Amino acid sequence: MKREITLNPLVVEGEEVVPNQILASVVPVIKKFPCSHTASIDRYINQLSSISHSERYTAVKALSVFSTPTVFNALCEKIAQSNEDIYVRLEAAAGLARHGREEGWAFIKQCIEAPVLENRLEAVIILGEIQSDISCQLLSNVLRDSRQHADIRAGAAWSLGELRNRSALGVLVESFTAIDKNVRIEAARALAKLASVYKPEVLDSFADDVVLDIFAGSNTTGKAAQSCQRRWVAFEIVKSYLVASALRFLDNANEQSLRSLYRQLNEYEKIERPINLSSGLLEGEVDYQKLLSRKINTEEGTQSASEAMATTRLRHP
Secondary structure, three states: OEOOEOOEEOOOOOOOOOOOOOOEEOOOOOOOOOOOOOOOHHHHHHHOOOOOHHHHHHHHHHHOOOOOHHHHHHHHHHHHOOOOOHHHHHHHHHHHHHOOOHHHHHHHHHHHOOOOHHHHHHHHHHHOOOOOHHHHHHHHHHHHOOOOOHHHHHHHHHHHHHHOOHHHHHHHHHHHHOOOHHHHHHHHHHHHHHHHHHHHHHHHOOOOOOEEEOOOOOOHHHHHHHHOOOOEEEEEOOHHHHHHHHHOOOOOEOHHHHHHHHHHHHHOOOOOOOEEEEOOOOOOOOOOHHHHOOEEEEOOEEEEHHHHOOOOEEEOO
16 A cells, blocks of 8 residues: 555456566456457458548558558558558558569659658658668668658658668768758768667767767766777866876776876866877976876886876867
8 A cells, every 4th residue: 555545456466477567457458359350351451442631641551551452452442542642652652662562663663753841851751660671771771862852861860860770870971061050960860770789880880080079077978989099089178087187097006096196187277178188299388297207106116197198198279
């Protein structure tokens, strides 16, 4: 009982439970919905003629799971109806394409080149729902096509992210040079989705670029980038975070030396504006040279802070 509400147990002692199973409830829990099994291919085909747009759309969606000649013919007829809504026609085409039917791919390609922008956008969006190398290739072609409207190219980038197809990496990276901001944004979002599956490949695509973190904090990003042998630049306005960031690169220093160096760095001077902590050389008017030459004790012996920090330096922007 909780707050005078009685929970009725739905399991018994010794019963095996599974993830997401409801163990107790106030109201009755229905685990299964009774089905009359009246839905059939014929029913859905008849529903294609309904005056209701939602019923026709539902019908082509449902028919896409069947792979019979009768269903294919019905979907082809729906595609050919020029007075039918484009959403219904494209969904019918997608159903055919999922089964490798050329009629479906042909209609989608036709929509990609249609003069109506809405048709083109819906075509690239629905390609993101068809897991196929053909979908990936069509979307890549749209993304590369500078003649296409920027919104269509951005939609293609979004759909490539939905497909998570490794072969899309190249075209998404290329898209970072696009003039339109929305295209670049959607390409970045798509790459983030692909990184969940192909992280090493995504990183390798930017091997010659610089990793940038404008809110570095204690510089986890910089440390990770350096461990991957990547160049990086980090910005941090809070001095204590900046100092802690530098200490990340003192791998062999003992605790006492780290505490001492942290205190010396933190108290050395007041930083009035952001400091750039990067793998570049020490330069600029901020004089950290004297401070970084201080000797500290490490397991490798006595050495300067700058030596212990290896390639890490503080640089005034």
